[in-house]
Amino acid sequence: MSGATRVKTLRLSSPEETHALGVRLGGLLRPGDFVGLIGDLGAGKTHLVRGVAEGAEVPRSEVASPTFAIVYPYSGRIPLYHADLYRLTNYDDLYSTGFLDMVEAGDGASLVEWLDRIPETAPREHLRVILRHAGGDVRELTAEAFGSRSAELLDAWLK
Ligand SMILES: Nc1ncnc2c1ncn2[C@@H]1O[C@H](COP(=O)(O)OP(=O)(O)OP(=O)(O)O)[C@@H](O)[C@H]1O
Ligand SMILES: [Mg+2]
Incomplete structure (x- = not known):
């Protein structure tokens, strides 16, 4: 459907669970990895990224x-x-931010909230993380890997 190489879905029943999953991803990221985060306001994108930052020290x-x-x-x-x-x-707005140069340099890992605003920001090889409200503090997380490195990352993250 989306053309992803690999897809996994799981339920997160608290902010702590989401944070812990972020920490785990932060421990696995390598320079050049690109993770796009998609989800409504308050879905938990930033919360997950804070966990990733902690996991990446x-x-x-x-x-x-x-x-x-x-x-x-x-x-x-x-x-x-x-x-x-x-x-x-639009994509042109992104040029002036310096972000594309950072992605291009490939010395770090990128985490992009609201990737769906400008989907062409994502390189061919990337991981897409979709968060959905599922009542109260419950969130449904779907991770879609595009490409072989991202599939490997996804497997290591959500085993
Ligand atoms: N299971 C959960 N996972 C993540 N956050 C949760 C969960 N349950 C409740 N929350 C709360 O939902 C809010 C998520 O806010 P956050 O800023 O991470 O959302 P966001 O997706 O980045 O939104 P925005 O698009 O506005 O930036 C936080 O207040 C967090 O405590
Ligand atoms: Mg946010």
Whole structure:
């Protein structure tokens, strides 16, 4: 349907569970990995990314509270580029942010909230994480791997 190489779905019943899953992903990311996050307002995208940052050993003080910046670079075990496309409407808007250069440089892993705003931001090889509200604190997470590295990452993450 979506053309993904591999798809997995699971239920997250609390913010803590989502955080823990993020930590686990943060421990697995390598430079060049690209993770797109898709989901409604409050679905838990940023919450998951905070877990990823912790798992990638980013000092807690570096992880931004929401601001108007589009890209937040963090330095952990590897560089992490956390971007939020919510306020952007087209690919050209992204040029001026410096984000595309960071992805191109390939020295870090990228985490992109609201990837569905500008889907062409994603390289061919990427992991897509979709979060859906499923009542109260429950979220349904679907991870779709596009390409072989992402499938390997997905398997290691959600075994
Ligand atoms: N199972 C859960 N997983 C993640 N967050 C949860 C869960 N249950 C409740 N929450 C709460 O939902 C909110 C998620 O907010 P978060 O900022 O992560 O959403 P978001 O998807 O990034 O939204 P936005 O598009 O506005 O940036 C947090 O307040 C968090 O505590
Ligand atoms: Mg967010």
